[in-house]
Amino acid sequence: MALGLGGFRYTDAVMWQSLLFFILLSSRSALGQISYSISEEMPKGSMVGNIAQDLGLDLKRLKSGKARAFFGDNPEYIELNKDRGMLLIKETIDREFLCAKATLCALHLQMILENPIEMYTITVEVTDINDNSPLFQTEEIRFEISEAAIPGARFMLERAMDADVGINDLQSYSLKPTDHFVLELENHADGGKSVQMILQKPLDREKQEKLTLLLTAMDGGEPALSGTVQIHVNVLDVNDNAPVFMQKVYKASIIENSPKGSKLTAVSASDADEGINGQVTYYISNTDKNVKDLFIINLNSGEITLNGHIDYEKTTHFQFDIQAKDQGGLSDSCKIMIDVLDINDNKPAITILSMSTSISEESPPGTIIAMIKVNDPDSGANGQVHCTVSEHIPFIINSPSNNFFSMLTVHELDREREAEYNITVTCSDEGLHHYPPALLSIYTYQM
Known part of the structure; x- marks a missing residue:
């Protein structure tokens, strides 16, 4: 008897798509986002996307701007080829290792350019392929069932596990033979299902003391993969x-x-x-x-x-x-x-993505001199980060995007009045954990 778990049909082919939009921060900097979708297990060197073409950037700009990819604490599965203007697979990606059973699995990185400073946020969705079979965690299931058990008696079975997601995940079960038992799936409010074996014909220990059944779990991939486990039933006298x-x-x-x-x-x-x-x-x-x-x-x-x-x-x-x-x-x-x-067990971690060590005194107000990322993995108020800079200096810090901060000038500079600034950046979460301040040195010069 076979039972379906349901699900949507996905394609195993690699999906190439990209979404691009720019947000102009000032006349001298830009912040943008772009997304790609790739299949897991693609070989090293495979193309993720033509980043230069999709962002409308010249290859000379990638080189002159010293374009580089920033991954934070994440493994570097993807690399930037500045000569070709492409993102390539650096290490083969196993979606199950990366995201376990999460429905949406994605890598997040940033591409930074200098002179002027530009930052682009890149999201690479990793789609699933059917590379895992349903697996039972035990080699066999044993029951001792009384011959007095009446039809309708239920027996919980070991559920198979499948590391894949979507249609490639576990879809159905079958049980053979079905002389005495049939299968039933019980839906739970969380979307999960339990597997039960239901007695439909009374057992007679005097006629048959032992029964052996085969439980098969199947996924919905093409071709479908399956796993099996044997069920051994020892018929006893009286337990009703x-x-x-x-x-x-x-x-x-x-x-x-x-x-x-x-x-x-x-x-x-x-x-x-x-x-x-x-x-x-x-x-x-x-x-x-x-x-x-x-x-x-x-x-x-x-x-x-x-x-x-x-x-x-x-x-x-x-x-x-x-x-x-x-x-x-x-x-x-x-x-x-x-x-x-x-x-609140994590402190904000400050990473300086890019910084100008000198700036012209003729630079207009709003010129960005540094780009900073602050990460705090805690939730709620414990993960909400605020950053400040030293007082009485012509610089401020703002947040153009979540976890990213820009430092920029607030009015024109005068080299004859102040030729150098030492700036202290302090970031704290609302749980009052502080990370040691980051120190920046900026020199003004005359054009």
Whole structure:
């Protein structure tokens, strides 16, 4: 029996597109944006886009302006070829390594020119190809099911994982043979689906003590890729009540950087059976190995505790399934949703993208002398950055774009009155963390 998960059809072909617009900051500087789309796994040297042509720049301008690409703390997957005016693949890009399951995956960089200073923000979307098969994390699934189980009894199955996204992600399951069991997919409010095996024909231990089934997971790529796992059923005598969770969804929150061993919540399921058939044990299921390593559950009490380090800047939310199983093999499941709370644990980091070390005294007000980027990965007020410069100097600092700051003159300069300025730039977030000031030296000269 095959079941579809749904999804949109994507093309595996490389999509080339670009969007260009300029924002004129002053007569001596410019700030613009351009976007490209490429497929993952393109070989080194492949063209991302003709940046010179798309921006309307002459190749001589790239050379005279000492054009360079700025990546910040990101890996340099793309390089700028000034001789050809093109962006090229420098390192093969694995979308799953770069963005995991994020639907939109993109690289962000800036191209800086000098004399006059110009900056262009470049976004390169990385699209998915079907290079990962659905994968079950266990080699086999085992159940012990009572022959007294009635048709309609449900058994939670291990869900397959697929690192791809969109149509290349997991789409359907099938189960063979279907003499006793059929599959059913249960939709969750978050868009996820759980897989259950439903008994449709009573088991008879005296006729067949063991059953072997094959569960197949398929994605929607062309060609489609698949993964399988065997299900072994051992038929037992009498266990006619399954565990039932007190809640279907448990919610908890935890502050990032909480110590290992911190308690999050506890789940609870009851079983109406007596003796060994009423003993319930708890397991984390239907999630990847990293989450299983990060959280642990007490098999008997259902208490969930932190077993590793949580960083809000990397992950803001976790969710996974808990399975309660009795000793007869019947089970129930619930969902755990954990929100990570941010603390102000990152200082603003100042990067000087470009700076003029000298300026003519005849330069008009509004001349840009430096371009600065400030990064603070914290959220909300903890990540909102403000920058100031030294007082009583003819320079100000403003922010033409998020996280980018320009320093410019506010009135005409007079070399005979002041030939040199030492400027201190101080940036702070609203959580009152300060980064050591950046110092700039500017000389005025006579034309």
